Amino acid sequence: MKYLSALFVILVFFSCVKSKDKHNQVAITQLQEKTVQDNSKIDSVKYSKSKAIIKGKLIEFGSGNKYLYPTIQVMDILMNTSGFHIKDIIKVAHYNWKSGIPKDKECVIYLTSWPIDSENFNENESWMLIEGDGEYACECK
Numbered sequence: 001m002k003y004l005s006a007l008f009v010i011l012v013f014f015s016c017v018k019s020k021d022k023h024n025q026v027a028i029t030q031l032q033e034k035t036v037q038d039n040s041k042i043d044s045v046k047y048s049k050s051k052a053i054i055k056g057k058l059i060e061f062g063s064g065n066k067y068l069y070p071t072i073q074v075m076d077i078l079m080n081t082s083g084f085h086i087k088d089i090i091k092v093a094h095y096n097w098k099s100g101i102p103k104d105k106e107c108v109i110y111l112t113s114w115p116i117d118s119e120n121f122n123e124n125e126s127w128m129l130i131e132g133d134g135e136y137a138c139e140c141k
Contacts, residue, residue: 053079091126098133105140
């Protein structure tokens, strides 16, 4: 009888573990499918130049001389290899003689660190469009 109750406890334990593993596997599969679906429109060349890729929308045009610093509302983070947290609202630099982020459009925006390709952000934790150009770095709907 003593062994029978121990066997029962072991069987219950393994059935719970197996059920939990199956649930975790389903959750992992759903996450992988979402990632593939979200990233299916990502350009591989731009991806290789980027430290982060976001979905975002222009909130405010920026000012500056050589660089302009518009404010962006981050709607989703598609990729971030920078090691830094991306806030909900960020500044994104681009050259003033090139186009910036289009107004009133949701865009996939390819970013690099600012100063350009720096491993250390400036005190404003700003980002820069790859190539410093919104026409190249933004894919909008």
